[in-house]
Amino acid sequence: MKNTPIYVEISIDSDIEEVWKATQEPHLHEQWDLRFSSISYLPRVDDQPQEFTYCTNIGFGMKVEGWGRSVGEFHSEDGSRTSSLHFGTEQAISIIREGKGYWKYQPQPESVLFLTQYDYQVNFGRLGSWFDRLIFRPMIGWATALSFDVLKRWIEKGENPASQFIRFFSYWLMTILFSGIWIFHGLGPKIYAMHPAEISMMRDAFPMDLSTAKDMLISMGILEVSLGLCWILYKKRKNLFRLQVLLFPLFILELFIANPSYMIHPFSPLTFQLSLWVLSLIGLWISHDVPTASSCKRRRTG
Known part of the structure; x- marks a missing residue:
């Protein structure tokens, strides 16, 4: 089955010269493009395409180094520009062997379609x-779209790409962390193990018989698992950060009222809840205007 080429499109509120500069100059390009760690132009030979080398760090001290050349530029009468590239690598570790593509810059009334x-x-x-x-094609297509959105925000709002990527990855690490915490604490100590300490805290907070406490514990476990799934499925995660900023102080107050001795237990619930509350505050702060690949169009029309 023939693969579908990767296609990404975004509108940037700027003039074509600024977008051209940010994408054609290596020291600017490497800042916003998640696919490359560094890009370096080689000395240009007269009447020959501009050649360059690139490097991509893939973790654990490994990197992929490759070559590329600008095989042509076209400036049309309507003001649009096209830059064609040929690229590849000799490294056996790379999934990509060789490829070709192009960038197109289409002026619009108050923006540039890139x-x-x-x-x-x-x-x-x-x-x-x-x-x-x-795996790889969806991943690199996503990385291209995310990078385009970072470029857009850099040009339109002036926010440095590095700070955008820090905010993006911090946001998603917190999303995965909170999802895992809620699902684990719902399934493990409550639904699966019905840990005696959980039952004891339940009965201290709300006087009830053992059977009722176990039923309540299972219900709370289901709610916690549901909240963990919301962290993955619900798109407006800023609301979840807000919810947690309100919930964790209430949990601390509930524990203190139920039995103050819990506060000085080893691995105290107090420090655990406080840590999650602080992380929720940080998450609420950074969750504003997070870069996203979904702002790009991923399929060609027409």
Whole structure:
């Protein structure tokens, strides 16, 4: 089955010269494009395409280094521009072997439509094709779209790409953390184990018989698992941060009223709840205007 080329499009409220500069000059390009750690132009030979090298850090001290060349630029009469690229790498570790693509800059009344389309050949035969189709191609398409949104915000609002990426990854780390915490504490100590300490805290807070306490514990476990799933499925996560900013102080107050001795237990619930409350405050603060790949158009029309 033939792969669909990667296509990403976004409208940037700026003039074409500024977008061109931010995407064509290597020291600017490498700041906003998540796909590259560094880009360096090689000395240009007269009447030859501009060649460059790139490097992408992939973690654990490993990196992929490759080559590229600007195979042509076209400036049309309507003011649009197109820049075509040929790229590849000789490193066997890279899923990409060689590819081609282009960037297009289309002036609009008060903005620039910036788009790219590219495709590539892969290494590792059928296994590489399978991995590319199911994992790598969706991932690099997403990284391209996220990078375009970071570029847009940099040009329109002046926010440095590095600070945008810090906010983005911090936001998602907190999302995964809170989801995991709620699901674990709902399923583990409450629903699966019905831990005696959980039952004891329940009965201290709300006097009831053992059977009722167990039923209440299961109900609370289901609510916590549901909240954990909301962190993954619900898009307006800023509301979840707000909810937690209100909930965690109430949990602390409830524990104190039920039995003040819980506050000095090893791995005290007090410090645990306070830590989550502070993280919720930080999350609420950084969750404003987080970069997103969803702001880009991912399919060509027409």
